[in-house]
Amino acid sequence: MKQSAFRKGATGIACFFTCLLFLAVGTLLLILKPSELLKALLSAEMLYSMKLSLLTASISTLAVMFFSIPTAYSLSRFDFSGKSLVRSILGLPMAFPELVLGLSLLLLFGQTPLGSGLEALGLRVPFSKLGIGVAQFFVAFPYAVRVIYSTFEGIDCRYEQVSRSFGYGDFETFRNVTLPMARGGLFASAVITFARCIGAFGAVLILAGGSYMYTEVLPVTLYLNISYGNLEMAITSGVLLMGIAFLAILCFEHFEGEKS
Template sequence: MLHRDTAFKISMLLPLVLLIVYFLLLISSQSSFFSLTVFFDQLSRGDLRSAVTLSLFAATISSLLAIVIAIPSAYALARIHFPGKQFIDTFIDLPMILTPIALGTLILMSWNTSMGRLLSNFGITLPFTVAGVVLAQFTVIVAISIRMLKSTFEQINPRQEQVARLLGCSAFGSFRHVTLPLAKRGVMTAIILTWARAIGEFGATVMVAGTAKGQTATLPSSIYLAMSAADLPKAVTLMVILIGISLLVLLGVRVVLEHKP
């Protein structure tokens, strides 16, 4: 029996070990292209610093916007009964199914309509601007935020909200004093994960905002540009930064999830 148990455990663990080895090989293979001197030298370059700054800025703004929209939307989908709810619930998932490039194309084409031209006349221009980067990232991540938060709200016992109402809270008060505090961990996790998704976004961002160096080029699009120009030191430096940010984010998620509410 013991042998069978051990065999079972090994058969479950083996694919995991192989996967970790594969990822470590991928990362360590970069070491031949990486040196600290080159890394710091690259960091001093303006276009690289601009890409990092833009990525951090745009990901922060787009994920905050996404959360602001996603919290009420997810709550509505989780709690409120309204006509067409099933259709809307499915429709919301569309950006998760569509490739980011198709999403980017949709945004870009929408600017070529009378509404887009009208907005342009008022000075609101999105294509090939920082606002375009934010909009592209927002479009890609908002559905993910809604999906994550909907499941968070569904896990909260509606009786707690009802009891809060009867103890004197208005609907908004019950949401503020009971629902949101109980959803805190889910909201934090959603913010961190959508931010991570936004900072790594490439397809939609390139389609909408382009890759103008020092203007609209983000971390992922700069990696693409560096590789296209065979600038390996720059590409590796950018990848190291992206991997560092990703590890920090994953660590953040772990801390949030393990923290007791």
């Protein structure tokens, strides 16, 4: 069958950019010798950065999931005044630069009574490890809400209604029916959230600062080492971030495939 010029053109563009991306990724992987990569991986700075990244991203992911599930559920199932406004505001961080988000958070936690109140309680957010988690939370939260919202939207309300007709209340139905049915979507969302948290840079840099071996997470390691001209460390942190992103996408695709 003869293929149309449009079909050929579209497929050609897709193949060209996939090749370009593959080359870029391949370059990152191939430029260092395995021994150099291992040496950089085992350096104190990289180990610290990895540990801090994993710890903060894990805690942030838990927090994001804990708050995004009820948020997405209420947006999907309940009608309340100002719902569309809430939806728009929650989606904003996806549209504007992370640096702006970081600056906004810095001002919120540094210049307002909220920040001073938290500080009085011993919770200092700006230029602290807590700041890393807060920045990661706000970067990943809108994405998580979006993914979980679409998961809940994909579940027919009648499952919940049938459950309620058997005498179960709203929360019991949510726990027994909705959550198990949304399991795949929730897991996919957690994976994406984790990847977003571990890769968050701009907001983390502005709110938590890029202090060497203090608020240094993997993207900050990459940034700092590029600034010093230490290419090995920069590339190693890049490889790590890419590996995490790749695994996240694999998991996401797996669960999305299962869902469909």
